[in-house]
Structure formats: structure tokens, C-alpha cells
Amino acid sequence: MLLIKNGRVLDPAAKTDAALDVLLDGERISKIGANLSAPGAEVFDAKGLIVAPGFIDLHCHLREPGQEMSETIETGTQSAARGGFTAVCCMPNTQPVNDNASVTRSIVERAAVAGAVRVWPIGAASLGSRGEALAEISAMKGAGIVAVSDDGKPVATARLMRQVMDYCNTLGLPVIDHCEDPSLFAGGVMREGPQSLRLGLQGIPAQSESICVGRDVEIALLTGARLHIAHMSTFGSLEYVRSAKKMKLRVTCEVTPHHFTLTDEDVRYDSRYKMNPPLASRSDRDALIAGLADGSIDAIATDHAPHHAASKDVEFDRAPFGITGFETALALGLSELVHPGKLPLMRLVELFTTGPARVLGMERKIAADEPADLTIFSTDREWTYRAADSPSKSRNTPFDGRAFRGAPMATVVAGRIAFRR
Amino acid sequence: MSQRLSHLLGTENLSREQIAFILDQAKPFQEFQRHPLKKLATLRGKTVAIAFFESSTRTRISFTTAAARLGADTMALQAETSSLKKGESLIDTVRTLEAMRPDGIVIRHASSGAPEFVAQRLEIPVLNAGDGTHEHPTQALLDALTIRDRKGKLEDWNITILGDILHSRVARSNIHLLTKFGVKITLCGPAMWVPRELERLAPNVRVSHRVEESLDGADVVMVLRVQTERIHEPSLAPDEYIAGYQLSPARLRLARPDALVLHPGPIVRGLEIDSAVADGPQSGVLEQVTNGLAIRMALLYHLIGGAAADAPHPAKDRLNASD
Incomplete structure (x- = not known):
């Protein structure tokens, strides 16, 4: 038994914001109430800290199987635990691609042995994510996938997207799309704009993303299926999602911490500023923050994308896209959104908990008999992020050395403390 | 000049004074191109690495000739024959060149920002001979x-x-x-x-x-x-x-x-x-081509010669001597 005492419980599901104790019994929450006592239970003193439902990351890359030089399920989930995440959804662009039940099972089994937090795999939408035939989606669902995506690239054609959505609708799975138009993307390496012109780097127009979001919203209208837009970065995309929500379509979206923090003006010849979608314009960034505040955006997801040092220490245009993100996500949310008054704390917690849970068709709350997954964090703890101290195998983050106010303090997964600061 | 250059990566971060200084320094080298004996001893004993990761004729010949006329030796790397073809990274290639102890490196590369990337990682002066669609x-x-x-x-x-x-x-x-x-x-x-x-x-x-x-x-x-x-x-x-x-x-x-x-x-x-x-x-x-030699001599002299800004100009001595 684990008794979490003296904390401030923030539960967006029940709109709870109160000084309460939480008693965990094994893998379940046993009781929640004021001044609980449990003789013999281990006590965690959460005085001055927030006790929230366990954070869910809808979007990460654990690189196993196949790219273990950059990350493994073990190191990636340790990093996730340090970031306060109790469950992470890993994208299928591994080697081999997670497009069949045996790969899904191997991830689930490896996570059961070595995972510091829960791992919920996302299966490929098409075989090999090649954009031709459908992957073995039903079998993968049986093995434990929570969604499908051809992440790293968009579902190749409108016709294929229609088939995937129709099929997943029957299976009750959301379809997650990495939205970009390949012909507009055209070998670009950063957002097109004054900064890409200055640096002489091939630009990717914002419309590369929003055109594809528009296509997907149209197919969602056609099929009525659940559509989730991954790592959304532009105002235009957000407007398509808003219009879809207005039509009561089951369309959701996520935004990454780096897209609500940085802009294309921050880009320099340093591959830690290279990710896809690229850092957007200031006006797009501000639009995303407005969307996070007004409820148009459903979740914050990290798109944790580890790449080993040698692969990133190259010319900007030759470096792979992606940055790590687990350990700085909450701190960026607090420092960039909550402390400056752009977002209430409860809303930030929602974006890490009930928001992503709803995308997956789940609930997330602190109540008796619920899974004993909790994220305990400080809103005031001052600290500096040191990528060198990360359990992740990769260090590719622009936030190395950044000072933060607010930090994860403990991550409780299935009743045991997976991380404690 | 207000600030001594440690590299030449672009013109964006040069001050007007620095640019005027380089143009002034190039002037005697410009006249020097008409001199019958086009060789100075100013950089004798110095070595300039000419690392062209992208094909080029005029800029490569211009830099090589500029170095030669200052008395420097050059070591040349060309994209077609380089170890890059064998999968070596840019940083490993230039570190290998640096280990042969050149006094400066001239880089032409198809990737924007490659000279800056190299300059951050090497101790010697880096001269940008054209990077991608960034600067020349x-x-x-x-x-x-x-x-x-x-x-x-x-x-x-x-x-x-x-x-x-x-x-x-x-x-x-x-x-x-x-x-x-x-x-x-x-x-x-x-x-x-x-x-x-x-x-x-x-x-x-x-x-x-x-x-x-x-x-x-x-x-x-x-x-x-x-x-x-x-x-x-x-x-x-x-x-x-x-x-x-x-x-x-x-x-x-x-x-x-x-x-x-x-x-x-x-x-x-x-x-x-x-x-x-x-x-x-x-x-x-055609004047542009000739002036390219003068500019590159001035830059190599300034960045690799390490002379003080107010030192007597090497080409002036020669020109005066022949008068």
C-alpha cells in the first residue's frame, strides 16, 4: 500500500482541486479523502505538490525494435518516467515497422519486462507504412495497439485514408495522421519564411501541413471515423480542426511542447532545432497557445524522437528530423503556459491526462478502483535541465541547459514509484 | 578595423568597418596581380586547406592561386575523390584535415551553414567559399x-x-x-x-x-x-x-x-x-575574376598571416621595390 499524503489533488475529470490524500492498494486506487491513514502503508509526503492523474503521452518514438543505438523501450520509458509520464504511445516506425501482431506483441512483452512506465503501441495504418495495402490492424488490436498511424509520413492517399478510417471505425480505433503534402514539403528542412530565406535552408510552407489536415477532415466527414491530428503546428490546421469540431466530427489534435515554445526565429545551424513539422512562425505559435487555452486542442504530446549523437552531429540539411521531449514537457507547460498566465493549471493537467485519454477512448481520473497511476509535480521547483543526465540514449534537445520553474517530482505507475526526484 | 576576424563565414555579421578594411587591404593586392613576379613570401611556411565538398572551378582556382601568390602551401580536398564518398561525415573529414596542421581552411559545401558548423568545432580560421543557398x-x-x-x-x-x-x-x-x-x-x-x-x-x-x-x-x-x-x-x-x-x-x-x-x-x-x-x-x-584574387589574398593574409591591422602591407613593399 502507498499513501500519498498532504498533496493538492487536481483531477480534471471530476474538476477536483482540493487538499486530499490518496491511498493506493496494489495496482489500483483504493481510497481518496481528507486525512487518510493506513497503518503499515508506505507514505509519500506530497506537501506543496500537485497530485494529478497519470500523464499520457500520445506520441513518442522508442526506437525498439531496430534502432537501439538511439533508444530502447527500457531507456525511453525511464526518460518518460522522469518526465512524469505513466503511459506512452510509441509510434510504429521501427525496424521492422509495427504493422503486424508479432511486432506488436514483442513490444508489449518487452515493455512488460523492461518498461518503467506503461507502453501502448500504435500500429501502422498500411503495411510497412508504405501507403499501399492496409496493415494487419485487427490482429494488432488483439495484441494491444491503441491507435493506427503511418507516422513519419502521412497516410499516403485520400483513398487509402478512407479505407483505413472505415476499417478502424468498426474496430473502435482512432486514426492518427502525420499531416503533410509531399509535393509542398519537397525536401524542405525548416518552416518557409523570412528565417529560412535568411539561412538559405529549403523551406516547408505551412500549407504543406494544413492541406493534408483539410483532406483528412473531409474524409472524417465522409466516414464518421475518429481522426487525430499528430503534432499540429499551424493556424490553418487548427482552423480545420475547429470547423470539424463545430460539425461534431470526432476529430482531435495534439501539440508538442516545442511548438508552443519555440518559433522558426529560433532556428540556427544546429540540428537540435530540426524537427518535423518544423518550428512554426510566431503567429502560428501564438494561435496554438490560444487553441490550447480555448479547448480546440485536446492534448500535449512530446513527439520524443531520439537520434544518437553521430546521426545528428552533421550539416543541418543532412540531419534527421526530431528531438527528445519527455523530460522537459511538463516543465515547458508550466514555464511557458501556466506561469505567464496563458493557461490555468487545471487545463494544463487536462492536456496531459483526460485530454489524451479521450483521444484513445479511455477515461483518466483519480477515483477508487481506477489504475494506480499518478503524476506528482511541483509548480515552483527551480531546476536546470541537463540532457547529459538523462536516462535516454540520445541528447538531441534544444532545451539542454534551460532553467525551469516547475518539475515532475514522482511518477507512480500501477502503484509503484517509477521515478522520484 | 574595429574587430579582428577569426573566421569569414558570411557578410551578414561583418560590420561596415570590417568590410571597408578588407577592401582597403585588397587594393595593393589588386595592383600586385599586374606585377611580373607574382609571388610573396608573406605566408611562407603556412598551409591552407582547400576543402571543396561541392564542385567548383573558378573559386577553387582563385583561392589556390591566392594562397600560392602569398607563398603558402595548399592541401586540396575535392568532393569527387574525398572520403565522403566512403561514408565519412563532414566533421570527421575536417578533423582529419586539421590533424595535418593547416593554418586555415577554405570550405565550399552544398549544405547551408556547413562552414559555421565546422568553425564551431575546429580551432583554425574557416573561410566560407560558398555554402548551399546561404552565403558566398x-x-x-x-x-x-x-x-x-x-x-x-x-x-x-x-x-x-x-x-x-x-x-x-x-x-x-x-x-x-x-x-x-x-x-x-x-x-x-x-x-x-x-x-x-x-x-x-x-x-x-x-x-x-x-x-x-x-x-x-x-x-x-x-x-x-x-x-x-x-x-x-x-x-x-x-x-x-x-x-x-x-x-x-x-x-x-x-x-x-x-x-x-x-x-x-x-x-x-x-x-x-x-x-x-x-x-x-x-x-x-573579367575584372571581377581578377579582383577575386586580390580579395582572397587579403583575407588569407588577414586571417592566416595574423598580422596586426596597422602592419605594413606586404604587397606594397614589393610594388615599391619594383618602382
């Missing part, structure tokens, strides 16, 4: 020297840059350099190669997509090559380009009568420029 600072400096010579000064002219600006590192370096001297720049070419946002690159930059309007009142016209090798987008038919944007004798008459015509080369005659203009009296094309 020695070209802009030699253009400035040519303008100053032919027009008597560099300041306050109206200069039109004509062609594929989007993919041009020469244009970027010239825009940054010239606007520091109060030059008003008009960028002109087909709209897909001359985006409006270029006006935000520097003050006094104007975009025009109509060649006649862009040439009106120009004191200098810089013609750029259409960089087919850098264009990812669907391209324009050559006849369309010629009809819309080629600098022809008739179009040149729209500029000021004494307008100077420059081209960084290599020239594709009959495409971006008519032969009659390229070879005409207003053309400064």
Missing part, C-alpha cells in the same frame, strides 16, 4: 571592390540583382554587404524565385517581378545564373526565362547609361545574359 562572402567582397573601382565609391547606389534570388548565395551575401553601405537593392526575377519575404532580409531591399521596372535607374545590374542544380520545384522553360528576364542590350538601356554589369559566373550565354552585354563596355565580369 568572398564573391560579395570582390563585387564590392569592383563596384568601388568602377564607380568611384560603394555607397548609396541603386543596384538591381536579376535572376534566381531564392537559390543564390551570391545574392544573399551581396544584399547583406551592400545594404550596410546605404545601397538600395531591387531584386528581380520570376515570382517563384523571388519571394516577397526577401524584403525582410535587410533594410532598403525591394522585390519586383517586372524586369523593366526593376532596371529603371539602376547604377549597377548584377545578373545571376539560373541554378538548375538547386531547384527542387518544377522549373521554368528557358525560352520563358529569356523572354521575361534575360539582360539584353535593349533592357540594359533602361538602366543608367553608365550602369555597370556584373555576373558572378559561370555565365550561361544566351540564357540569363545576352553575349553583347556580357562582353560589352559596361561589363565588369
Whole structure:
């Protein structure tokens, strides 16, 4: 038994914001109430800290199987635990691609042995994510996938997207799309704009993303299926999602911490500023923050994308896209959104908990008999992020050395403390 | 000069004083090119690594000759024969070169920012000989020297840059350099190669997509090559380009009568420029090439020679001795 005492419980599901104790019994929450006592239970003193439902990351890359030089399920989930995440959804662009039940099972089994937090795999939408035939989606669902995506690239054609959505609708799975138009993307390496012109780097127009979001919203209208837009970065995309929500379509979206923090003006010849979608314009960034505040955006997801040092220490245009993100996500949310008054704390917690849970068709709350997954964090703890101290195998983050106010303090997964600061 | 240079990565971060100093330092080297004995001992014992990761003829020969005329030895790396073909990374390649103890490295690379990337990781001076679609600072400096010579000064002219600006590192370096001297720049070419946002690159930059309007009142016209090798987008038919944007004798008459015509080369005659203009009296094309040697000698002398800014100029001694 684990008794979490003296904390401030923030539960967006029940709109709870109160000084309460939480008693965990094994893998379940046993009781929640004021001044609980449990003789013999281990006590965690959460005085001055927030006790929230366990954070869910809808979007990460654990690189196993196949790219273990950059990350493994073990190191990636340790990093996730340090970031306060109790469950992470890993994208299928591994080697081999997670497009069949045996790969899904191997991830689930490896996570059961070595995972510091829960791992919920996302299966490929098409075989090999090649954009031709459908992957073995039903079998993968049986093995434990929570969604499908051809992440790293968009579902190749409108016709294929229609088939995937129709099929997943029957299976009750959301379809997650990495939205970009390949012909507009055209070998670009950063957002097109004054900064890409200055640096002489091939630009990717914002419309590369929003055109594809528009296509997907149209197919969602056609099929009525659940559509989730991954790592959304532009105002235009957000407007398509808003219009879809207005039509009561089951369309959701996520935004990454780096897209609500940085802009294309921050880009320099340093591959830690290279990710896809690229850092957007200031006006797009501000639009995303407005969307996070007004409820148009459903979740914050990290798109944790580890790449080993040698692969990133190259010319900007030759470096792979992606940055790590687990350990700085909450701190960026607090420092960039909550402390400056752009977002209430409860809303930030929602974006890490009930928001992503709803995308997956789940609930997330602190109540008796619920899974004993909790994220305990400080809103005031001052600290500096040191990528060198990360359990992740990769260090590719622009936030190395950044000072933060607010930090994860403990991550409780299935009743045991997976991380404690 | 206000601040000694440790590298030459671009013109954007050079001050007006630094640029004027380099042009002044190049002046005696310019005269030196006409001297019968074109060899100084100034950099004797020094070695310059010439690392060209992208093919080039004129810039490579110009840097190699500049180093030779200063008395330096060169070690050359060429993309076609380099270990990059065997999968070695840029950083490993330049660290290997550095281990042979050159005193400076000249880099040409297809990736924008590659010289800066290298400069952050090596101890020796790095000279950018053209990086991707970012900068080509020695070209802009030699253009400035040519303008100053032919027009008597560099300041306050109206200069039109004509062609594929989007993919041009020469244009970027010239825009940054010239606007520091109060030059008003008009960028002109087909709209897909001359985006409006270029006006935000520097003050006094104007975009025009109509060649006649862009040439009106120009004191200098810089013609750029259409960089087919850098264009990812669907391209324009050559006849369309010629009809819309080629600098022809008739179009040149729209500029000021004494307008100077420059081209960084290599020239594709009959495409971006008519032969009659390229070879005409207003053309400064061949002077640009000679001035390139003077500029590169000045930069190698300054960055690798390590002489104080007020030291006696090496070429002046030679020129005086032969008088």
C-alpha cells in the first residue's frame, strides 16, 4: 500500500482541486479523502505538490525494435518516467515497422519486462507504412495497439485514408495522421519564411501541413471515423480542426511542447532545432497557445524522437528530423503556459491526462478502483535541465541547459514509484 | 578595423568597418596581380586547406592561386575523390584535415551553414567559399571592390540583382554587404524565385517581378545564373526565362547609361545574359575574376598571416621595390 499524503489533488475529470490524500492498494486506487491513514502503508509526503492523474503521452518514438543505438523501450520509458509520464504511445516506425501482431506483441512483452512506465503501441495504418495495402490492424488490436498511424509520413492517399478510417471505425480505433503534402514539403528542412530565406535552408510552407489536415477532415466527414491530428503546428490546421469540431466530427489534435515554445526565429545551424513539422512562425505559435487555452486542442504530446549523437552531429540539411521531449514537457507547460498566465493549471493537467485519454477512448481520473497511476509535480521547483543526465540514449534537445520553474517530482505507475526526484 | 576576424563565414555579421578594411587591404593586392613576379613570401611556411565538398572551378582556382601568390602551401580536398564518398561525415573529414596542421581552411559545401558548423568545432580560421543557398562572402567582397573601382565609391547606389534570388548565395551575401553601405537593392526575377519575404532580409531591399521596372535607374545590374542544380520545384522553360528576364542590350538601356554589369559566373550565354552585354563596355565580369584574387589574398593574409591591422602591407613593399 502507498499513501500519498498532504498533496493538492487536481483531477480534471471530476474538476477536483482540493487538499486530499490518496491511498493506493496494489495496482489500483483504493481510497481518496481528507486525512487518510493506513497503518503499515508506505507514505509519500506530497506537501506543496500537485497530485494529478497519470500523464499520457500520445506520441513518442522508442526506437525498439531496430534502432537501439538511439533508444530502447527500457531507456525511453525511464526518460518518460522522469518526465512524469505513466503511459506512452510509441509510434510504429521501427525496424521492422509495427504493422503486424508479432511486432506488436514483442513490444508489449518487452515493455512488460523492461518498461518503467506503461507502453501502448500504435500500429501502422498500411503495411510497412508504405501507403499501399492496409496493415494487419485487427490482429494488432488483439495484441494491444491503441491507435493506427503511418507516422513519419502521412497516410499516403485520400483513398487509402478512407479505407483505413472505415476499417478502424468498426474496430473502435482512432486514426492518427502525420499531416503533410509531399509535393509542398519537397525536401524542405525548416518552416518557409523570412528565417529560412535568411539561412538559405529549403523551406516547408505551412500549407504543406494544413492541406493534408483539410483532406483528412473531409474524409472524417465522409466516414464518421475518429481522426487525430499528430503534432499540429499551424493556424490553418487548427482552423480545420475547429470547423470539424463545430460539425461534431470526432476529430482531435495534439501539440508538442516545442511548438508552443519555440518559433522558426529560433532556428540556427544546429540540428537540435530540426524537427518535423518544423518550428512554426510566431503567429502560428501564438494561435496554438490560444487553441490550447480555448479547448480546440485536446492534448500535449512530446513527439520524443531520439537520434544518437553521430546521426545528428552533421550539416543541418543532412540531419534527421526530431528531438527528445519527455523530460522537459511538463516543465515547458508550466514555464511557458501556466506561469505567464496563458493557461490555468487545471487545463494544463487536462492536456496531459483526460485530454489524451479521450483521444484513445479511455477515461483518466483519480477515483477508487481506477489504475494506480499518478503524476506528482511541483509548480515552483527551480531546476536546470541537463540532457547529459538523462536516462535516454540520445541528447538531441534544444532545451539542454534551460532553467525551469516547475518539475515532475514522482511518477507512480500501477502503484509503484517509477521515478522520484 | 574595429574587430579582428577569426573566421569569414558570411557578410551578414561583418560590420561596415570590417568590410571597408578588407577592401582597403585588397587594393595593393589588386595592383600586385599586374606585377611580373607574382609571388610573396608573406605566408611562407603556412598551409591552407582547400576543402571543396561541392564542385567548383573558378573559386577553387582563385583561392589556390591566392594562397600560392602569398607563398603558402595548399592541401586540396575535392568532393569527387574525398572520403565522403566512403561514408565519412563532414566533421570527421575536417578533423582529419586539421590533424595535418593547416593554418586555415577554405570550405565550399552544398549544405547551408556547413562552414559555421565546422568553425564551431575546429580551432583554425574557416573561410566560407560558398555554402548551399546561404552565403558566398568572398564573391560579395570582390563585387564590392569592383563596384568601388568602377564607380568611384560603394555607397548609396541603386543596384538591381536579376535572376534566381531564392537559390543564390551570391545574392544573399551581396544584399547583406551592400545594404550596410546605404545601397538600395531591387531584386528581380520570376515570382517563384523571388519571394516577397526577401524584403525582410535587410533594410532598403525591394522585390519586383517586372524586369523593366526593376532596371529603371539602376547604377549597377548584377545578373545571376539560373541554378538548375538547386531547384527542387518544377522549373521554368528557358525560352520563358529569356523572354521575361534575360539582360539584353535593349533592357540594359533602361538602366543608367553608365550602369555597370556584373555576373558572378559561370555565365550561361544566351540564357540569363545576352553575349553583347556580357562582353560589352559596361561589363565588369573579367575584372571581377581578377579582383577575386586580390580579395582572397587579403583575407588569407588577414586571417592566416595574423598580422596586426596597422602592419605594413606586404604587397606594397614589393610594388615599391619594383618602382
